[in-house]
Amino acid sequence: MKLFEPIQVGPLTLANRIVLPAMVTRLSGEDGHVNQDIEERYVRFARGEPGLIVVEAMGISQSKSGPLLRISSAEYLPGLRRLARRVHETAPVKVVAQIIHFLKISRSGWRQTIMDLTVAEIRDIVAQFAAAAGRAREAGFDGVELHMAHAYTMSSFLSRMNRRRDDYGGSLDNRLRAPSEVLKAVKATVGDDFLVGVRFDGEECIKDGYSLPDAQQIALRLARLGAHYLSISAGGKFEDAVKKPGVPIYPYTGYSGDRCMPGKGYPDGFNLYLGEGIKQVLVAHGFPEVRVVATGKIWRPEHAEEIVTRRTDLVGMARQLLADPDWPRKVRDGRADSIIFCEYGNVCKALDESFQKVRCTLWPKDALHAPLSAKAQDAPPPQWPPGGARLRAHLEHGKVRLNWERAVDPEASLAQGSPDGAGGIYGYEVLRAEGEAGTAALAHHASIRAATPTFLDVEVLGGVRYTYAVKPYDRRGVRGPCSEPVSIELPPP
Numbered sequence: 001m002k003l004f005e006p007i008q009v010g011p012l013t014l015a016n017r018i019v020l021p022a023m024v025t026r027l028s029g030e031d032g033h034v035n036q037d038i039e040e041r042y043v044r045f046a047r048g049e050p051g052l053i054v055v056e057a058m059g060i061s062q063s064k065s066g067p068l069l070r071i072s073s074a075e076y077l078p079g080l081r082r083l084a085r086r087v088h089e090t091a092p093v094k095v096v097a098q099i100i101h102f103l104k105i106s107r108s109g110w111r112q113t114i115m116d117l118t119v120a121e122i123r124d125i126v127a128q129f130a131a132a133a134g135r136a137r138e139a140g141f142d143g144v145e146l147h148m149a150h151a152y153t154m155s156s157f158l159s160r161m162n163r164r165r166d167d168y169g170g171s172l173d174n175r176l177r178a179p180s181e182v183l184k185a186v187k188a189t190v191g192d193d194f195l196v197g198v199r200f201d202g203e204e205c206i207k208d209g210y211s212l213p214d215a216q217q218i219a220l221r222l223a224r225l226g227a228h229y230l231s232i233s234a235g236g237k238f239e240d241a242v243k244k245p246g247v248p249i250y251p252y253t254g255y256s257g258d259r260c261m262p263g264k265g266y267p268d269g270f271n272l273y274l275g276e277g278i279k280q281v282l283v284a285h286g287f288p289e290v291r292v293v294a295t296g297k298i299w300r301p302e303h304a305e306e307i308v309t310r311r312t313d314l315v316g317m318a319r320q321l322l323a324d325p326d327w328p329r330k331v332r333d334g335r336a337d338s339i340i341f342c343e344y345g346n347v348c349k350a351l352d353e354s355f356q357k358v359r360c361t362l363w364p365k366d367a368l369h370a371p372l373s374a375k376a377q378d379a380p381p382p383q384w385p386p387g388g389a390r391l392r393a394h395l396e397h398g399k400v401r402l403n404w405e406r407a408v409d410p411e412a413s414l415a416q417g418s419p420d421g422a423g424g425i426y427g428y429e430v431l432r433a434e435g436e437a438g439t440a441a442l443a444h445h446a447s448i449r450a451a452t453p454t455f456l457d458v459e460v461l462g463g464v465r466y467t468y469a470v471k472p473y474d475r476r477g478v479r480g481p482c483s484e485p486v487s488i489e490l491p492p493p
């Protein structure tokens, strides 16, 4: 597969084309130091062997922001060094640090904006980015990613909402001024042999915000200034965020937030046209070597393969790799049928919003990281109880309710305890097809935690017949036998 062909990105060769984009874990304390939990989280990601790991946003200044990693002074270097070293020791994975500057927000609803910054303060921020990038290099990271996306300072300069009246606002050239100064200063500090990527929005996804045409111009400027890769995100803005009294505003609560982390109801690869459009313009202007990372609800192996074959150089998978960090290894080793698929229910996002430790709801209750399998490769898969799965479907207020019997894992006693007391079973995959279908026609529809052998399908229409089946899986994701299919037709509307 093309996904697993090595690829040159700036001065580095990545072993494959899968990227873990930055994902805040809220595992650090407010002190911002790397701790054991953070190390374990990234070692776990590294075990799955993506080509590139982008470590979550690290603050380049001391502004308060709950639990967030910091890279704002030399005191953070020992922890960061440990983190980079442990990732490298775990697998042939490259690791970069995402560095971020953000402005102040308060519980009262007030927030500082780029309109408030003096030119001296902007110069200070530029210097902070350069110093932080230098520290990332010193700490042994393979590169640095400049956070110029979402609601943060550099993205606010790029934004069409940037209404500064001086050289830093108004025209696209002026909106690009501070981000360009940052990139130049970073490159001057770390040199050409250190990977430098930039993450920015391909579209702001807010009224009067910018979209692909501006993003293409931004990409060309960043390419000319020596960015090695561009990681394309979308939305995540303050402008349309939902204000809750007494709580600092969270920029992922409005429609632009949905576009940044598209949930269940949105199409797969929702933001793909942005990465694709940016790649096209880079190629057309003589920058084919500047790599583009597309992210946003990418989880199916065939889809990821199609993307790296025809659309962008690299695929980013954040929530899918949180759910199952072993996705890259499983696909590479022909074990895609044991992937645990993300639900896109955005519980991880809600945890981030409330400053709680970011976990995945599909993991066993209380697990701080995706569990490792303690079992041998050839361990027997889960089984249904003697009477079978007894899958039943009935209508519940216009939706379809499925119930089934709990499966058991033959080696539950050998496994590392039984998640949720669910007999060693880790979860269930719900499969669905429209019409009366044999099991071959059924496709992945949902992932269910082991503790709840029931599922309510809300994505159904009157007058349509649906066929369902379920498969249990263990900690390795190895599926047990498919249940007998069951069909149900909804009354016509």
Ligand SMILES: Cc1cc2nc3c(=O)[nH]c(=O)nc-3n(C[C@H](O)[C@H](O)[C@H](O)COP(=O)(O)O)c2cc1C
Binding pocket: 021, 022, 023, 024, 025, 056, 057, 098, 147, 149, 199, 233, 260, 261, 262, 295, 296, 297, 298, 316, 317, 318, 319, 320, 348, 349, 352, 358
């Ligand atoms: C819990 C959480 C934390 C995130 N933290 C960051 C971050 O620190 N920096 C960043 O650029 N994006 C962050 N993102 C956005 C992701 O990198 C990614 O763009 C988004 O989740 C869409 O990709 P996906 O559909 O593969 O999850 C975060 C997303 C989630 C769910």
